Amino acid sequence: MRAVRFEKTGGPEVLEVVEVDTPEPKAGQVRVRHEAIGLNFIDTYHRTGLYPVKLPCIPGGEAAGVVEAVGDGVTRLKAGDRIAYTGGFGAYAEANVVQADRAVKLPEGIDTRTAAAILLKGMTTEALIRRTYPVKAGDTVLVHAAVGGVGQIMTQWLKALGAEVIATVGSEAKAAKARELGADHVILYRDQGVAAEVRRITGGKGVPVAYDAVGKDTFEGTLSSLARRGLFVSFGNASGPVPPFPPARLAAGGSLYLTRPTLFDYIVTPEELDASAAAVFEVVMSGKVKIEIGQTFTLTDARKAHEALEGRATVGASLLIP
Structure with missing residues (x-):
């Protein structure tokens, strides 16, 4: 063969x-x-x-x-x-x-x-939004790479759960696609400061959970977008692996949590x-x-x-x- x-x-x-x-x-x-x-x-x-x-x-x-x-x-x-x-x-x-x-x-x-x-993409999404952090109606959620393979499924599924979705994308064409998928807010991450936009959208509060498959390029912006005791779900490295950081950075951000899940621990x-x-x-x-x-x-x-x-x-x- x-x-x-x-x-x-x-x-x-x-x-x-x-x-x-x-x-x-x-x-x-x-x-x-x-x-x-x-x-x-x-x-x-x-x-x-x-x-x-x-x-x-x-x-x-x-x-x-x-x-x-x-x-x-x-x-x-x-x-x-x-x-x-x-x-x-x-x-x-x-x-x-x-x-x-x-x-x-x-x-x-x-x-x-x-x-x-x-x-793979669907079960990854299921594990992330139903079990890593059980998203509920009314939650505001940050989704990076919202029109990629996982991102498209996640954006739509989050909307079906009743969440408010803040999507990040890299171009105007992808922004239009994200809106078509149901995203409530779209951030062009190459042109706009992600954390500043998230704070503006949420009235300064930040989001309780952020899903980030991009890695190195979005790490700081994602951390700075989280609400107090917010959860950073890092599940990919499209731009390269996240650099080392001191755990005290999580405390300084508001007693944040960070997890690096893999699907296969959810389908044992x-x-x-x-x-x-x-x-x-x-x-x-x-x-x-x-x-x-x-x-x-x-x-x-x-x-x-x-x-x-x-x-x-x-x-x-x-x-x-x-």
Whole structure:
């Protein structure tokens, strides 16, 4: 089968299309024939070495397709089931083997392209806004990169919960998109001081929670946007990792909290996985969260896909199609 692999870390040019043996499922595993592969910013962290991986590596941790082979002892899934999965590696390929208890069946009404576009981003959003900080109606929430893959889902889901959303974006075109998604206030972070705007919008109070996947470039602005005892949810490094800082900075900002969650601590058991995925599928099928697949690339164009991701030239979800 065809796969995309890198043998050394570096820029998009290290991604190579190769022929590899089609894997056979072991006990507890299934082989899924991919119909769509999710592109996520974390894939670039693995490729650059920011998050170390074992080399050579077939990147990608999200895909959807049809089960075509089942290993011993698997009762959760059967051949012919439409499934999606997230976690691990090997998704940048025509097929992959995954643990059966880390995959979810797709309900009627969710096609495989939509599933590959939403599972990781949607469950990340679910964990962040329902469990890391349970957002309630009336909360004012700061969302950075509001028209990215997670940002689009988060903005819409927050509005469905009754929150007031302050969105940050990098251009007028993205500002228009954020408003279309339901954002109540939009800040052009390249032209405006984020913290000053947040304070103006909130009458000086700041926000009780801020969701930041940008990292280094927005760190100080996010900290300064929080209300007393506010929570900084740092869940990405699109501009680079957050620099070291003294814990006393949190005290000086008003007894602030900072957390660096990862989805996989919220979907440890099959039960948690199924519940999170079900919540995502439900909010999408209800129409409250609409999914935009902004870009599709062929598997052999993985380099171009990474260039677009890192160049912030994407809107919404991006997919590789085998």
